[in-house]
Amino acid sequence: MSHRPKTFQKESITVEFMVRQLRESVGVEIEALNDADASTRDVTESNLHRPGLALAGYVDLFTHQRVQIIGNTESRYLNHLDAAAREDAFEHLTQFPVPCIIVTAGNPFEDGLVDRAADEGIPVYRTPLPTVRFMAALRGFLTDQFAPQRTVHGSLVDVYGIGILLIGKSGIGKSEVALDLVERGHRLVADDVVIATKQEGPIVMGSGTDLVQHFMEVRGLGLVDVRAMFGIRAIRFQKRIEVVVNMQLWDADKEYTRIDMIEDTHDILGVDLPMVQLPITPGKNITVICEVIAMNYLLRHYGYDPAEVFTERLRDQIRSEGASVPARGIEYFEGDYE
Amino acid sequence: MIERQVTVQNRAGIHTRPASMIVRTASQFDADVYIQKDNYEINGKSVIGVMTLAAEQGATLTLVVEGEDEDEAADALVELFEDGFGEEM
Numbered sequence: 001m002s003h004r005p006k007t008f009q010k011e012s013i014t015v016e017f018m019v020r021q022l023r024e025s026v027g028v029e030i031e032a033l034n035d036a037d038a039s040t041r042d043v044t045e046s047n048l049h050r051p052g053l054a055l056a057g058y059v060d061l062f063t064h065q066r067v068q069i070i071g072n073t074e075s076r077y078l079n080h081l082d083a084a085a086r087e088d089a090f091e092h093l094t095q096f097p098v099p100c101i102i103v104t105a106g107n108p109f110e111d112g113l114v115d116r117a118a119d120e121g122i123p124v125y126r127t128p129l130p131t132v133r134f135m136a137a138l139r140g141f142l143t144d145q146f147a148p149q150r151t152v153h154g155s156l157v158d159v160y161g162i163g164i165l166l167i168g169k170s171g172i173g174k175s176e177v178a179l180d181l182v183e184r185g186h187r188l189v190a191d192d193v194v195i196a197t198k199q200e201g202p203i204v205m206g207s208g209t210d211l212v213q214h215f216m217e218v219r220g221l222g223l224v225d226v227r228a229m230f231g232i233r234a235i236r237f238q239k240r241i242e243v244v245v246n247m248q249l250w251d252a253d254k255e256y257t258r259i260d261m262i263e264d265t266h267d268i269l270g271v272d273l274p275m276v277q278l279p280i281t282p283g284k285n286i287t288v289i290c291e292v293i294a295m296n297y298l299l300r301h302y303g304y305d306p307a308e309v310f311t312e313r314l315r316d317q318i319r320s321e322g323a324s325v326p327a328r329g330i331e332y333f334e335g336d337y338e
Numbered sequence: 339m340i341e342r343q344v345t346v347q348n349r350a351g352i353h354t355r356p357a358s359m360i361v362r363t364a365s366q367f368d369a370d371v372y373i374q375k376d377n378y379e380i381n382g383k384s385v386i387g388v389m390t391l392a393a394e395q396g397a398t399l400t401l402v403v404e405g406e407d408e409d410e411a412a413d414a415l416v417e418l419f420e421d422g423f424g425e426e427m
Contacts, residue, residue: 003402
């Protein structure tokens with residue numbers, strides 16, 4: 001049995017944390033309508049629920065463990081009922097231990113209902129954001145919070161805007177290459193311990209750990225604080241992992257790519273990331289090669305594939321008549337001009 | 339592949355000195371060494387990695403060792419832990 005990397009994910013976050021992060025990190029305006037204790041209520045999943053049917057009294061399959069969103073429809077429904085019926089309708093909701101209730105689009109919400117929720121310990125919030133926009137923001141935040149994560153042993157550097165993850169056996173020189181890249185003006189995300197987080201689609205984000213941040217260990221030197229030494233331009237906190245560079249000792253029996261730079265893939269959290277197999281040989285400047293890998297990736301991203309262009313040129317040459325031996329690239333040397 | 343449960347015995351936990359002892363020992367072997375604390379896992383040959391475990395006295399860790407010399411590597415590492423890294427327990 002071969003070792004499989006462990007993945008982990010959060011099982012719950014408190015409503016208090018969620019609301020604070022919405023305000024501070026996501027930038028959503030949200031106010032508490034009652035003072036129910038939000039630090040003891042847990043959100044356990046990223047899905048949201050609009051409890052229209054529950055308010056109407058149908059509570060079979062009611063997903064009460066989700067954050068409950070009172071949008072325009074639910075607000076109008078409650079308002080069109082008379083006071084007694086409104087309380088009954090709301091009771092259908094508050095009889096369950098819902099994590100919290102959020103009223104969107106700045107809709108008014110009756111004090112009596114807010115207090116009713118407080119009695120059950122359910123915090124109620126209001127946001128001026130329209131329902132759809134608020135739900136998209138909250139959904140995005142919660143999806144990230146509950147996303148699968150794992151640690152990757154490697155160094156993540158932003159090279160010309162491309163997130164390059166250097167992997168390979170201990171002692172192969174990943175940190176040294178990362179340091180060299182930083183010295184050439186690229187930005188370190190994390191060294192040695194990269195926390196990878198799976199996002200929607202084929203996106204894997206990488207960041208460092210809260211403890212290490214931008215410290216790195218260079219064998220023979222000890223710990224180096226890249227941020228203190230190189231300044232703010234040399235670091236960033238997060239970057240999408242776009243290309244994996246697998247550094248390895250040269251193996252004469254192994255077949256390395258000659259034409260296409262990226263032939264392999266490397267699985268991180270179920271996403272197959274493009275991987276370059278990079279044998280280390282004497283005289284090879286890995287840093288420059290990393291820059292070339294990044295630029296090549298950029299070229300391909302903008303629709304230019306050098307391998308394809310060259311193959312096409314070769315095919316034309318073979319098809320065309322005459323030129324059976326390679327011709328000089330220049331017809332006539334005009335002195336030493338360009 | 340070998341899995342071994344170990345407990346941090348020394349009072350100060352895995353601070354920098356024990357961390358470098360673990361890494362030095364692990365690096366003497368060809369086998370890959372991973373250390374897990376709950377679902378968090380790091381490479382046992384990385385000092386930074388081992389330090390991020392922030393393992394306190396009494397913490398239980400799982401060593402995962404894989405490679406030709408895995409038996410010797412696992413034994414050497416388990417001994418380090420049992421010894422409390424030669425520190426006050």
